[in-house]
Amino acid sequence: MALSRLSSSSASRCVDLLINPLAAAAAAIPRRLISSDTTPITVETSVPFSVHNCDGPSRSVETTPKELVSFFKDMATMRRMEIAADSLYKAKLIRGFCHLYDGQEAVAVGMEAAITKKDCIITAYRDHCTFLGRGGTLLECFSELMGRKAGCSKGKGGSMHFYKKDSGFYGGHGIVGAQIPLGCGLAFAQKYSKDENVTFALYGDGAANQGQLFEALNIACLWDLPAILVCENNHYGMGTAEWRAAKSPAYYKRGDYAPGLKVDGMDALAVKQACKFAKEHALKNGPIILEMDTYRYHGHSMSDPGSTYRTRDEISGVRQERDPIERIRKLVLSLDLATEKELKDMEKEIRKEVDDAIAQAKESPMPDPSELFTNVYAKGFGTEVYGADRKEVRSVLP
């Protein structure tokens, strides 16, 4: 899109508390095409990092206009996708469990900005946006949600089982906390093959009370594994508030001997800074725990209204004050990286992309009945398999 030259009056727009005075000077520079603009910008995070057993990273985050606009675009895509999934669920095209991530997009986007596709991410069931961040397409996402062949798991996994092996996304797990030992196993494999990559094992504040977390943390610290445990603390474990479930809700301190860092999870730049710091730390000194202070607007899942255990004022309050997309929008506008209209156009485009993906996904066929028996074993025995009536579904395993 064509960008017009900046007028000198734009400098007066930079009064936002978020940015430091240096940015005001940057705003006076004429804008170039955002998609290739990599002039460094320094932004200070609004909330300081809380540390446990380590020196946290600095509050000044290095970023570029290109990155900021891409943050906006990615987060807006994720938000739009989750809202579309909401309507699809209500239209009964998505069934079963559907856990939506809107409000928490900054964690996914900030983490991606700090790492490569060779690093591994493993998370629980709130995985749609993490999957997108790892390079998944909207079509794969919606097809999987609707149980179609074009889905990332061929329609056999569902909302809670998104995987993308080639870009290091290991899912997508339904049982709370079970992904943490798996994540430490991924880190073990990385250490075994000596490839200088790290694993981010994400879990929620509800899972933080699972015993296997501490078991896995103990082993990871003993063996010096490059594992980073990330607690996405959205303050509610389904319907139970964190102060009712945890004696010590300071999840970043629970590692005891493992260092911890508490991050404002609604600020994509703070998340990026923390993940970068964590990656360096894990490669040198072993596991570290990150606690992302974030919030989800929807209920725990589509079957949960989300308002029986918290007030609507609380939800709208967070939306007004801490929304991650609004924060980046304000930053982009105040730095004059794009106009209001350009951002709105971007959002319209995203909306169209999402609608197209849904339309395409709706046309994708359901899996073949023979798919019922594929992928049960990696190498089958050539046995014949059949459904309950032995007539309709018959197939031969590989």
Add this chain to the structure above:
Amino acid sequence: MAATFQGLGAAAALSLSGSFDPNRLHLPCRRSLSVTRLSFVVRLEERIVSGSNLPPRRAQQLVSKAVATKADAASASTASKPGHELLLFEALREGLEEEMDRDPQVCVMGEDVGHYGGSYKVTKGLADKFGDLRVLDTPIAENAFTGMGIGAAMTGLRPVVEGMNMGFLLLAFNQISNNCGMLHYTSGGQFKIPIVIRGPGGVGRQLGAEHSQRLESYFQSIPGIQMVACSTPYNAKGLMKAAIRSENPVILFEHVLLYNLKERIPDEEYVLNLEEAEMVRPGEHITILTYSRMRYHVMQAAKTLVNKGYDPEVIDIRSLKPFDLYTIGNSVKKTHRVLIVEECMRTGGIGASLTAAITENFHDYLDAPIMCLSSQDVPTPYAGTLENWTVVQPAQIVTAVEQLCQ
């Protein structure tokens, strides 16, 4: 696709009937335990073709006992081709060591497997040879280290996870059921889980209820895993190697009381078929299906039965999931009577599933209902006499066969 047979005087005979002439050996003496083996060398990637039991030449001589005891096995084997004698746990170790030499992705994790050498000495010496990164001592956290093994397997490593006692793996049931068994399916084939989970189970010598568990009944419904049970040093080594090479998650069940069994095994490398049953003693009157320690109770009962004039066919099913219905079916079609002898509990055990499978597939060939002898549905007591009553004893097997063959 050549599978070369090491059997002596082997023609390409693949069928049982072609390899010996029942008329020549009508005496109630059959081959000794150690002699019946499926020994062939297989190339790595290919499917192992079912072989036959090729009797070595000495079976043509008179063997005065129907079944060999341990001492006999040792002496009888000296006449056969040279191999080396070892105990079952040493055979497991040999298999594991060979696989670790062959593939650097194989690693072992478990409690006390490294410096201590393994609580049953299966991994003795491996930590010194391969280092701490490949033979890992874990803390007592089954859920976590089984999960870690599965996570590592998702990236391509081939961990061998040892449960010090199978019963402890109940703590890792979630990881084994949901992650190990199902990840290949729910990811649409993206991840393979080539993990081996092994450990000793079964009723030992007065170990108490919690240390005498038989988990094969709990794990058998998990889709996506394979289960095998070893019973002799020969098949222990072969199954261990096959399990490590398999792309599927395999649970290898060993038995606490079988670790000190001695047998002569070939020097050459061999890998057995994970999905195949072993014909221990061919016969005509009745098919006895068994696995693990009960094989020895059955063979002891077979001695008595042979003296009484019966001719039981004994099959060690080895593959608990999936069942080798081909071998079993052929046997049922021949004898028309089935007795299952197992160490699992009566309710929901392997025998129950096997009974259902045979009835479903071979109902027309059965002359009598399938009888299943299993352990009692009680926690294993400590007192020795009571413990003996919970497991199936040879005398009960003899009575059952007599009842079935009326």
